[in-house]
Every structure is written in C-alpha cells, then in structure tokens.
Amino acid sequence: MAWNIAAECISIVFLSIILVYSHKGALLPSWKNRMFQCCLGATFAAMVSNVLSTLLLANPDWADSWLCWGITEIYFLATPLMGLAYYCYTAATVFEEHAGGRTACILGILPGILYAVLVLINPLTGVLFSIQAGVYLRGPLIITTYLIFYFYCLISVVLVRVYRSWLEPQIYKILFVFPLIAASVIVVQQLFPAVILSGSAATTAILLIYLYLQNKQSSLDPLTGLGNRVEFQKMISLSIQRGQPPFLVMVISLRDFKQINDHFGQRTGDHFLKLIASTLKTLTAPYPVYRFSGDEFALLIRGRSPKQMEELQKNILRRFNEPFEIDSYSCRLHVVIGIAAYPHSAESLEGLINGLEYAVNQAKLHHWKQCYCDQKMLEGMRRRNEIIEILKQKLQDQEFVMVYQPIYEMKTGRISAVESLMRIPESPLGPLFPAEFIPIAEETGLIVAMTWQILRQICAVMVRLQENGVTLPAVHINFSAVQLVQPQLAEKVLQTLRECQVAPEQIIIEITETALAENPEETTRFARTMMEQGVRIEMDDFGTGYSNIDSVMHMPLSTVKLDRSLVVSAVENPRSATMIRYLIRVFHELGCEVLAEGVETENQDQFVRAEGVDLIQGFYYSKPLSESELIEFLADFHERHPSNA
Structure with a gap:
C-alpha cells in the first residue's frame, strides 16, 4: 500500500512552531499548563514516529526490520494515547478551581494502561500489526487503536458537558468541539487508510487549544512583556492551593505617573514604563515581575529572610531616587511599596490583593515610602469595607442625618445662613464621624450620589421652613473634588433646584482649594456658571492644603471661609494675627466676604469682629442643630433680636 504523508509533514511544521511559542509563554507551572505540554509532547512523538514508520515501511531497504518494528510500536503507542493526553488536559481545565481533577485523570488512565500492555505484547502476538518481509499487515485487533482514541474523545465531551456550569462559555465551546473535530478526522482516516491524517487531527485540536486557551498573549502585558495581573493572581492561587511555605507579595506603585504622560506625551510615558519594567526585572531577579496595573508592578517572593527583604526594598527605593533617562528626557520617579504576607496578612487570594491595594493606598495617603499590611491594618481595611457597606445602605434607605450650624452676619446682626453637615449617629459600628466616612465616600465615588441626595434633602428643609414662616436666607452645602468632575454638573x-422649587440665591456651594487645585478648569467653569445663575460659591477651609491668594484672585467667589486653625493661631500668636488682618483686607479688596469658622471662645469672637470679618460660624454662637432644633433656635433668636429678623 502507498501512503500519503504530505499532510503529516505540514502538521509537524505547524506543531513545531506551537512547541516553540508555547514554551516561551509557559509562565505558570500549573497542572493545566503541564498537561498542555504533555499533549504537545505526545502529539509530536506520535506524528514523527508515524512519518518515520511510513517511510521505513515504504522503503524497507533504508533500515533493519527491528528499527521499523520499534518505530511503528512507538507510533501505535503514542497515537491513540494522544486522546488520553487531551482527556487529561480537559480534566485539568474543568477541575482547575475544584477538587476531583486528579481522581478523574487516574480513572481515565486505566483504559490507556490496558491498551499500552496490548501494544507492548504485540511483537509476540501480532494482534495489532505485524511486519513480514518488509510488508505491513494489520492485526485482528487493529480496530482497538481507533476505539481507544474515540473513547477518550467521548469521555472528554461527557466530562465537559457534565461540568459545563464550572466553565466560561468560550472555554466550554472549545473543550466541547475539539474532541469532536479530532474524532471526525480519524473517521476519515479509517475510510481512506492510504491518507495519513491522525497528525492533522491532533494538530487541529492543539491549535484550537493554543489559540483560545493557552496563548501566551492572554497572560502577558503587551507593552512591557511582563506577566499581567491575571497571571499574578493565578500564581498566588497556585501557591496557596499547593500549600507552599509562607510567601510575600509586593506592589511597587509609581506616584503621579500621570504627570509624565501629560508632560512628555504617551509615547515617552510608555518608554519609561518599559525601562522601569526592565529595571525591576534586574533588581528583583530571580523572581518574576508582573504588571499589576497601569503604573504598578508586582512580585511574588519566596524564601527570603526579613533582612533580605529589607535589602531588596532599599535597592528598589535607592534606584528610584536616581533619574531615569529616555529619548533625551530625564525624570526622577517616586514610588511607594505595599507588602502583604501569606498567611500572616491573609489566607486567600482576595484577601492578599485587598491587603496589597490597601497598603499602597495607606502609603500614598500618609506619604510613606513603604507599608506592610499587618493585622492592625487589616482591621482598618475591614472597618473601611464595613463603612462602605453602611454608606451604601444609608444611601439606599435615605437615612443620612443632616444638622445645620448657624452663620451670624455682622452687618445685619442676623442669621444669614446655615451650613449643612452630614452625620451618621447610628450604625452597626456605632456613631461615625465625617472625618472618617467622608474620605471613604470620596475614594469610592459614593460621595456623588450622597451629595445629590443631600441637596434634595436640604431643599426640602428650606421649603418646609418657608411653609412654617421661618426665615432662613440660605443654606451652605459642600461639594467635593469628586463631585466637581461630574459631567453637566451645573x-x-x-435642574434640582427648579424641581425642588428653591431659588438659586438660597444655596451656597462650598468648594475646597484642594478641589480647585486638582481640577482648576472644571471647577472655575462650574463656579462661574453658578454665580451667573445666582448660586453663590464659597471657598472653604482657606488656610489648609493648597491655600494661596492666586486661587482666590482667579476664582469667581462670593465668600472666603477662614479655617478654624487660622482663627485659633491668630488669638495665640501676634504674627498670625497680623497675617489674618492683611488676608481679610485683601479678600475685601477682591470683593469677597470673609467668614471666620470655628469661633468657640469670647476672645476669638472679639478678635474676628475687631478685624472686620463679615460672617462668623462656631460653637460660640451655636452647635450644629437638627431641623427641629434649628426652627426653635431661629424663633428664639428672632425674639431676642426682633429688629434684625
């Protein structure tokens, strides 16, 4: 019989390419990846032995008959057992995150062992094939070779079908289809025995798996060539599942890298990232570096002593104290390092990742170089997560409590406005204070929905006061930096004021200088629109953060609120008093009213009055009041000061 092996030779070329690229991309030493390597090895052995056997059978004078027998034995052993390798890969994929995978493989191996015994005794029995005088003869049990392959294809399909709920839709389709394709080609092989197609069937199956399930591009970051976040998380999961000794995970986060892109451009920023990735690979060898996010890199480290870890961190920080040079640009990049340990910090993937992110967040917040996620920090993280859930629930149930602190106007001697202040007096954690929950609301973006809810709530209070004949000219509401970048904010x-039937003049929006510094264009545009429509804008907490006169000069403002710290300092320090005196004069020259905040003592009150502030707010006049307390306060105030009502 003459055999056509052209398809097999082409398939060997394709398979060789896959072998090379899959080896380069085999980053994760998981059971699934190892089974894929077994599939490749078994397929390559089967195809090469098939081609060699066919050539020797067609040309018996090329080699001794025992060599032809041996290679043909290898072919008969390897070809059907390709199906076993595929089945084991299927089981490894199905049970990747579940127990039972090894049991499924062991049970699946038993038929393969029986078939292997049949192949090994074939030289004595000739039940599968024989070679007599250089002529290949089929044995009575040759059908077993095909049946064993069909068997493994069938149980692979059944396994995938039974556990389909464990698989993503795309993975399910690939694992379900590739055994059917392989089996179909083998059927054609049976119908046309002169055309060798078993290798083509195998290569088709391997190609499907490689392109959709094993392609290294799915595990690598395209810019830096490092393993990506998904690969990093898989490595952590694998380390936990294997019960390996304690290990550390580290994130190196670049500070303010956005400024690099803004200043030098995206292309140069990408070059910097590549250089940083290369530098970290050198510094941290032999441990692989992963790209954790846009400007963050991660490491998984085993077997290092605390002293060695300290030295590694020092080396990283020391290198980042030196400038990086790209395309004639030189730039010094600052980093923070977050570290979490298994199992000390957390015993799960989610816990370690959350601990890492929280450690980096705390390092940036407190301007630390590095931060280790210990038990105390984990407690803080858990409390933070609980506060997030409390805020979500309060938002859903509209249960935020508002209190109002009166603001006294010097010129008229009346209460010209109140500042609305949010409180959470009751929660599963007890009373929560704004200094704790407001930053969390801003970080999570919950502050946006909270602010809209509060605006409607204070508008409703204004309407009720008017209906009850209570005079209250205006209410202050705080807008965070997060709020000010929302689209179509003005x-x-x-629209909210119109819906609530509240005049624009009755609302004063307080904006911090931090918000102005972070988003100067959007904030100024919003403030100008509001002022044009009658809503007044106040700069809150002047004297903290980014305070400077220039921001006041270019911002459309009705009022500047002096922070409490300035008032306290001015009473105690003559130099501070002089500075406050000139600040008040400058703000007046710029056409702004000045509000003194945090006035709590008679001395402070006398000072701000003497220096000519326009408005005063603080406990000396009133604590923050509930709505009912506010009504009572205003009524009492008007009775005591009828001429100013």
Whole structure:
C-alpha cells in the first residue's frame, strides 16, 4: 500500500512552531499548563514516529526490520494515547478551581494502561500489526487503536458537558468541539487508510487549544512583556492551593505617573514604563515581575529572610531616587511599596490583593515610602469595607442625618445662613464621624450620589421652613473634588433646584482649594456658571492644603471661609494675627466676604469682629442643630433680636 504523508509533514511544521511559542509563554507551572505540554509532547512523538514508520515501511531497504518494528510500536503507542493526553488536559481545565481533577485523570488512565500492555505484547502476538518481509499487515485487533482514541474523545465531551456550569462559555465551546473535530478526522482516516491524517487531527485540536486557551498573549502585558495581573493572581492561587511555605507579595506603585504622560506625551510615558519594567526585572531577579496595573508592578517572593527583604526594598527605593533617562528626557520617579504576607496578612487570594491595594493606598495617603499590611491594618481595611457597606445602605434607605450650624452676619446682626453637615449617629459600628466616612465616600465615588441626595434633602428643609414662616436666607452645602468632575454638573444643580422649587440665591456651594487645585478648569467653569445663575460659591477651609491668594484672585467667589486653625493661631500668636488682618483686607479688596469658622471662645469672637470679618460660624454662637432644633433656635433668636429678623 502507498501512503500519503504530505499532510503529516505540514502538521509537524505547524506543531513545531506551537512547541516553540508555547514554551516561551509557559509562565505558570500549573497542572493545566503541564498537561498542555504533555499533549504537545505526545502529539509530536506520535506524528514523527508515524512519518518515520511510513517511510521505513515504504522503503524497507533504508533500515533493519527491528528499527521499523520499534518505530511503528512507538507510533501505535503514542497515537491513540494522544486522546488520553487531551482527556487529561480537559480534566485539568474543568477541575482547575475544584477538587476531583486528579481522581478523574487516574480513572481515565486505566483504559490507556490496558491498551499500552496490548501494544507492548504485540511483537509476540501480532494482534495489532505485524511486519513480514518488509510488508505491513494489520492485526485482528487493529480496530482497538481507533476505539481507544474515540473513547477518550467521548469521555472528554461527557466530562465537559457534565461540568459545563464550572466553565466560561468560550472555554466550554472549545473543550466541547475539539474532541469532536479530532474524532471526525480519524473517521476519515479509517475510510481512506492510504491518507495519513491522525497528525492533522491532533494538530487541529492543539491549535484550537493554543489559540483560545493557552496563548501566551492572554497572560502577558503587551507593552512591557511582563506577566499581567491575571497571571499574578493565578500564581498566588497556585501557591496557596499547593500549600507552599509562607510567601510575600509586593506592589511597587509609581506616584503621579500621570504627570509624565501629560508632560512628555504617551509615547515617552510608555518608554519609561518599559525601562522601569526592565529595571525591576534586574533588581528583583530571580523572581518574576508582573504588571499589576497601569503604573504598578508586582512580585511574588519566596524564601527570603526579613533582612533580605529589607535589602531588596532599599535597592528598589535607592534606584528610584536616581533619574531615569529616555529619548533625551530625564525624570526622577517616586514610588511607594505595599507588602502583604501569606498567611500572616491573609489566607486567600482576595484577601492578599485587598491587603496589597490597601497598603499602597495607606502609603500614598500618609506619604510613606513603604507599608506592610499587618493585622492592625487589616482591621482598618475591614472597618473601611464595613463603612462602605453602611454608606451604601444609608444611601439606599435615605437615612443620612443632616444638622445645620448657624452663620451670624455682622452687618445685619442676623442669621444669614446655615451650613449643612452630614452625620451618621447610628450604625452597626456605632456613631461615625465625617472625618472618617467622608474620605471613604470620596475614594469610592459614593460621595456623588450622597451629595445629590443631600441637596434634595436640604431643599426640602428650606421649603418646609418657608411653609412654617421661618426665615432662613440660605443654606451652605459642600461639594467635593469628586463631585466637581461630574459631567453637566451645573445643569443638574439648577435642574434640582427648579424641581425642588428653591431659588438659586438660597444655596451656597462650598468648594475646597484642594478641589480647585486638582481640577482648576472644571471647577472655575462650574463656579462661574453658578454665580451667573445666582448660586453663590464659597471657598472653604482657606488656610489648609493648597491655600494661596492666586486661587482666590482667579476664582469667581462670593465668600472666603477662614479655617478654624487660622482663627485659633491668630488669638495665640501676634504674627498670625497680623497675617489674618492683611488676608481679610485683601479678600475685601477682591470683593469677597470673609467668614471666620470655628469661633468657640469670647476672645476669638472679639478678635474676628475687631478685624472686620463679615460672617462668623462656631460653637460660640451655636452647635450644629437638627431641623427641629434649628426652627426653635431661629424663633428664639428672632425674639431676642426682633429688629434684625
């Protein structure tokens, strides 16, 4: 019989390419990846032995008959057992995150062992094939070779079908289809025995698996060539599942890298990232570096003593104290390092990742170089997560409590406004204070929905006061930096006021200088629109953060609120008093009223009055009041000061 092996030779070329690229991309030493390597090895052995056997059978004078027998034995052993390798890969994929995978493989191996015994005794029995005088003869049990392959294809399909709920849709389709394709080609092989197609069937199956399930591009970051976040998380999961000794995970986060892109451009920023990735690979060898996010890199470290870890961190920080040079640009990049340990910090993938991110967040917040996620920090993280859930629930149930602190106007001697302040007096954690929950609301973005809810709530209070004949000219509401970058903010504010039937003049929006510094264009545009429509804008907490006169000069403002710290300092320090005196004069020259915040003593009150502030707010006049307390306060105030009502 003459055999056509052209398809097999082409398939060997394709398979060789896959072998090379899959080896380069085999980053994760998981059971699934190892089974894929077994599939490749078994397929390659089967195809090469098939081609060699066919050539020797067609040309018996090329080699001794015992060599032809041996290679043909290898072919008969390897070809059907390709199906076993595929089945084991299928089981490894199905049970990747579940127990039972090894049991499924062991049970699946038993038929393969029986078939292997049949192949090994074939030289004595000739039940599968024989070679007599250089002529290949089929044995009575040759059908077993095909049946064993069909068997493994069938149980692979059944396994995938039974556990389909464990698989993503795309993975399910690939694992379900590739055994059917392989089996179909083998059927054609049976119908046309002169055309050798078993290798083509195997290569088709391997190619499907490689392109959709094993392609290294799914595990590598395309810019830096490092393993990506998914690969990093898989490595952590694998380390935990294997019960390996304690290990550390580290994230190196670049500070303010956005400024590099803004200043030098995206292309140069990408070059910097590549250089940083290369530098970290050198510094941290032999441990692989992963790209954790846009400007963050991660490591998984085993077997290092605390002293060695300290030295590694020092080396990283020391290198980042030196400038990086790219395309004639030189830039010194600052980093923070977050570290979490298994199992000390957390015993799960989610816990370690959350601990890492929280450690990096705390390092940036407190301007630390590095931060280790210990038990105390984990407690803080758990409390933070609980506060997030409390805020979500309060938001859903509209249970935020508002209190109002009166603001006294010097010129008229009346209460010209109140500042609305949010409180959470009751929660599963007890009373929560704004200094704790407001930053969390801003970090999570919950502050946006909270602010809209509060605006409607204070508008409703204004309407009720008017209906009850209580005079309250205006209410202050705080807008965070997060709020100020929301699209169509001015239009939404005005629409809300119209819907609530509150005049724009009755609302004063307080904006911090931090918000102005972070988003100067959007904030100034919003403030100008609001002022044009009658909503007044106040700069809050002047004297903290980014305070400077320039920001006041270019910002459309009605009022500047002096922070409590300035008032306290001015009473105690003559130099501070002089500075406050000139600040008040400058703000007046710029056409702004000045509000003194945090006035709590008679001395402070006398000072701010003497220096000519326009408005005063603080416990000396009133604590923050509930709505009912506010009504009572205003009524009492008007009775005591009828001429100023």
